[in-house]
Amino acid sequence: MTVDTETAQARTQKLEGLGTKRKRVEDARFTQGKGNYVDDIKLPGMLFGDFVRSPYGHARIKSINKDAALKVPGVKAVLTAADLKPLKLHYMPTLAGDVQAVLADEKVLFQGQEVAFVVAEDRYSAADAVDLVEVEYQELPALVDPTKAMAPGAPELRDDLKGKTSGAHGPRKHHNHIFTWETGDAAATDKALKSAQVVAKEYIVYQRVHPCPLETCGCVASMDKINGHLTVWGTFQAPHAVRTVASLISGIPEHKIRIISPDIGGGFGNKVGVYPGYICSIVASIVTGVPVKWIEDRMENLQATAFARDYHMTGEIAATKDGRITGLRCHVLADHGAFDACADPTKYPAGFFNICTGSYDIPAAHVTVDGVYTNKAPGGVAYRCSFRVTEASYFIERMVDVLARKLNMDPAELRRKNFIRKEQFPYTSALGWEYDSGDYHTALDKALKAVDYPGLRSEQKRNREAFARGETRKLMGIGVSFFTEIVGAGPIKNCDILGLGMFDSCEIRVHPTGSAIARLGTISQGQGHATTFAQILATEIGIPASNITVEEGDTDTAPYGLGTYGSRSTPVAGAATAMAGRKIRAKAQMIAAYLLEVHDDDLEWDIDRFRVKGAPERFKTMAEIAFSAYNKVPPGMEPGLEAVSYYDPPNMTYPFGAYVCVVDVDVDTGITEVRRFYALDDCGTRINPMIIEGQVHGGLTEALAIAMGQEMAYDELGNLKNASLLDFFLPTAVETPAWETDYTTTPSPHHPIGAKGVGESPNVGGVSAFSNAVNDAFAHAGLTHTQMPHDHWRVWKTAERLKLTAAA
Amino acid sequence: MSKMHLKLKVNNRDVETLTEPRTLLIHVLREQLGLTGPHIGCDTSHCGACTVDMNGRSVKSCTVLAAQADGATLLTIEGMASPDGTLHALQESFRTHHGLQCGFCTPGMITRAYRLLQENPNPTEAEIRFGISGNLCRCTGYQNIVKAIRAAADTLASVKEAAE
Structure with a gap:
């Protein structure tokens, strides 16, 4: 019997299936400089497009003169709104039910807005010509503050919406107002707050930031005039949706459009949107008859393609004196910029912000969100998080800390006291979400034990005493955060984008010699899908992962899917992969039964084969079955071994985690050193622990950037003051601390393999852990909340305000 | 022009x-x-x-x-690879230690790490972090890159030792 067990182990190992630290198949090409990113594409006769962009935040265009630009050698065309108008392409629909100017029509509404598109033989002559397009502007007062944008006498930004009292998401109450979104029980929440023993109130701003992937956005559009086919290669996180949108906008039938996402150099939400550059490249290719490439530079990326956050949140939290939370109210002023181009499911103009009751059993809650136009770039994407979940998590995790101060309770203890208990799952929150599973107490307890939380608090006490005695100028801060994500959008019954249900898909073909290809509707931007989806399949169908090719991103070959963002690949496409695998296995079982001359039910699955129950020596391996599928199948059965699954998830998944951050703040310089960061993640079933750990490291580093230094800073005129990597904070290896990772495993009950998604959790939980730590460092001096980012200057200002600095 | x-x-x-x-x-x-x-x-x-x-x-x-x-x-x-196609120790160790995700920074990062190890064949973790601070990565959080470079330094040292 021992021999059998060893064999089974060896066979399992050979599969490199679920749970193994399989090395990535993508790496061979990337480490040798053989990746194929969009700017690597070079087609015969290809032209290069470049934009003339607005230098102003708000201005009227009086005239555009292209003459000088057209004289530059190599320049083929200069497109403006006037050229696009006859084609009705000067505006395009956004993902949020608004429209966005492709090229500015009479007015520019944000700095960096696209005004004209120059097409030339190479990028140098295009850049020369961009400088020579003469645009005469009349500057108008700019609005960069959403509160001021809603003032009664504020300038009206959107001429095209003049007089419209309702939009895609209901009534508009002001000329710069987009929508009001309300959820929860207003009366019950009001009652909870009015009757509460303790109420804490705070104004919390989650500043505007940018996903800033290392590769900017871009595309190559190629219109073949002979057969009428349009091919577009581009940095698309959702290639199939882009195809549908491109068809709807251009009128080209969808079967004649092929969208290809090649290797993508990071996305983080920035590459979900549809941008004027894509439309202009397509039009330019149609006009010139040759392929046209457009690639943003970094300044354009930061100025014009999708930002994230910019949520201005007013919160009230009610509790009993002993720390039982009884109600939560939140109002958000959401700055959406000049056009509402948020990437959210249609019914959720504020995304899943109503996950803001977090991990806590709060009986009453009420949320209102007002979307507002300003003279800033459009966007509002989910930057390494599910739709608006980082905002929600930051809000509740700060509010709980603020309440803890008011109650004079330990913040970890307050969390423990209010957690949804394990036996309450599936749990329906006051704001309507059904949390599928969780075990929060176990996770937090494990985290607190791992960092010796009581020990840290005693050390902090000694540190504060030493600080008071003048023996140190550093203050120790401890940040605890506990997050619950809501990912894997989502069930078609409530999730769609532009009417496209948010299912995802997988199609599998098993070849005669027992290898396979799987194609999915998602697209990796560094997540390692080619590695992990093959692992899911290896376990499901018993073919080694190394014998399975995973392909994504070509709409001509892959099944339709909604793409990769919001941690949806594993929860949705991963589920589709498992389900398609099970269809393969079901057919394989019938073939095996036929070959072994037994009834289907007499067989059982054993790692990589079907064997006869009670007679394990009689079996057919998957490889044998695969060959048989092409020459010897039961009478009446079609030959071949293929399956496709379109998976409509029954629910979202709810990954969670407990993070602890320890910082040392120098009060005289504001320099905040991250001494320790411990992250415990529960993402359900773990497909590849190596990749999970890598995702957590990366997400935490982005959280560090956001919490400690990232902010898109606009001046009063609408100038973006930090539109380059000189000023926009991306941490280097020096600022980035070493991360400690840990996990618990609570499988999702409704996902075929119990997986929940992980890529975004560390960003969702990380930001509040950093911020809570900085706030905690000053708690003894009376601070309850200070706004992010906690850069040196702001932290020093906080210390100064609290009279802790040397000068004070 | x-x-x-x-x-x-x-x-x-x-x-x-x-x-x-x-x-x-x-x-x-x-x-x-x-x-x-x-x-x-x-x-x-x-x-x-x-x-x-x-x-x-x-x-x-x-x-x-x-x-x-x-x-x-x-x-x-x-x-970076040898003319016979053998990968450089850094190319191997970036894969082994999961020192890359989207791959966009990888060529620059490996090329930089190559020069760093020429200048300092036995760097500390802090020296590696400082040595690659001119190269940004948005995916990995650097931890595995640092690990990969340190491991490559060890490999190169043992290859050198064997040759001597």
């Missing part, structure tokens, strides 16, 4: 090309020589995706004019 005659030694190969003097080295490499390993991430020499080795130093090829590189000896990621 009139073009200049440019001579380079790239990855052990002599190459000649005609280019405008204002052309950036990264564009000569990527668009004229077909070496698309080095990438463009920022245009302002902050991100290091375009890092190549020029005359024994790491340079950011997005801020080097092609004219400045005339006569130079260059090494890019494409020249």
Whole structure:
């Protein structure tokens, strides 16, 4: 019997299936400089497009003169709104039910807005010509503050919406107002707050930031005039949706459009949107008859393609004196910029912000969100998080800390006291979400034990005493955060984008010699899908992962899917992969039964084969079955071994985690050193622990950037003051601390393999852990909340305000 | 604009090309020589995706004019493996230690790490972090990159020891 067990182990190992630290198949090409990113594409006769962009935040265009630009050698065309108008392409629909100017029509509404598109033989002559397009502007007062944008006498930004009292998401109450979104029980929440023993109130701003992937956005559009086919290669996180949108906008039938996402150099939400550059490249290719490439530079990326956050949140939290939370109210002023181009499911103009009751059993809650136009770039994407979940998590995790101060309770203890208990799952929150599973107490307890939380608090006490005695100028801060994500959008019954249900898909073909290809509707931007989806399949169908090719991103070959963002690949496409695998296995079982001359039910699955129950020596391996599928199948059965699954998830998944951050703040310089960061993640079933750990490291580093230094800073005129990597904070290896990772495993009950998604959790939980730590460092001096980012200057200002600095 | 005659030694190969003097080295490499390993991430020499080795130093090829590189000896990621196809220890260890995700920073990062280990074959973790601080990565959080470089240093040291 021992021999059998060893064999089974060896066979399992050979599969490199679920749970193994399989090395990535993508790496061979990337480490040798053989990746194929969009700017690597070079087609015969290809032209290069470049934009003339607005230098102003708000201005009227009086005239555009292209003459000088057209004289530059190599320049083929200069497109403006006037050229696009006859084609009705000067505006395009956004993902949020608004429209966005492709090229500015009479007015520019944000700095960096696209005004004209120059097409030339190479990028140098295009850049020369961009400088020579003469645009005469009349500057108008700019609005960069959403509160001021809603003032009664504020300038009206959107001429095209003049007089419209309702939009895609209901009534508009002001000329710069987009929508009001309300959820929860207003009366019950009001009652909870009015009757509460303790109420804490705070104004919390989650500043505007940018996903800033290392590769900017871009595309190559190629219109073949002979057969009428349009091919577009581009940095698309959702290639199939882009195809549908491109068809709807251009009128080209969808079967004649092929969208290809090649290797993508990071996305983080920035590459979900549809941008004027894509439309202009397509039009330019149609006009010139040759392929046209457009690639943003970094300044354009930061100025014009999708930002994230910019949520201005007013919160009230009610509790009993002993720390039982009884109600939560939140109002958000959401700055959406000049056009509402948020990437959210249609019914959720504020995304899943109503996950803001977090991990806590709060009986009453009420949320209102007002979307507002300003003279800033459009966007509002989910930057390494599910739709608006980082905002929600930051809000509740700060509010709980603020309440803890008011109650004079330990913040970890307050969390423990209010957690949804394990036996309450599936749990329906006051704001309507059904949390599928969780075990929060176990996770937090494990985290607190791992960092010796009581020990840290005693050390902090000694540190504060030493600080008071003048023996140190550093203050120790401890940040605890506990997050619950809501990912894997989502069930078609409530999730769609532009009417496209948010299912995802997988199609599998098993070849005669027992290898396979799987194609999915998602697209990796560094997540390692080619590695992990093959692992899911290896376990499901018993073919080694190394014998399975995973392909994504070509709409001509892959099944339709909604793409990769919001941690949806594993929860949705991963589920589709498992389900398609099970269809393969079901057919394989019938073939095996036929070959072994037994009834289907007499067989059982054993790692990589079907064997006869009670007679394990009689079996057919998957490889044998695969060959048989092409020459010897039961009478009446079609030959071949293929399956496709379109998976409509029954629910979202709810990954969670407990993070602890320890910082040392120098009060005289504001320099905040991250001494320790411990992250415990529960993402359900773990497909590849190596990749999970890598995702957590990366997400935490982005959280560090956001919490400690990232902010898109606009001046009063609408100038973006930090539109380059000189000023926009991306941490280097020096600022980035070493991360400690840990996990618990609570499988999702409704996902075929119990997986929940992980890529975004560390960003969702990380930001509040950093911020809570900085706030905690000053708690003894009376601070309850200070706004992010906690850069040196702001932290020093906080210390100064609290009279802790040397000068004070 | 009139073009200049440019001579380079790239990855052990002599190459000649005609280019405008204002052309950036990264564009000569990527668009004229077909070496698309080095990438463009920022245009302002902050991100290091375009890092190549020029005359024994790491340079950011997005801020080097092609004219400045005339006569130079260059090494890019494409020249990192041995002529027989054996990968460099860094290329192996980036894979083994999961030191990359989207892969966009990887060519510049490995090329930079190559020069770092030439200058300091036995770096501490802090020295590695400082040594690659001109190269940004948005995916990995650097931890596994640092690990990969340290592991490659060990491999290279043991190869050297075996040879001696």
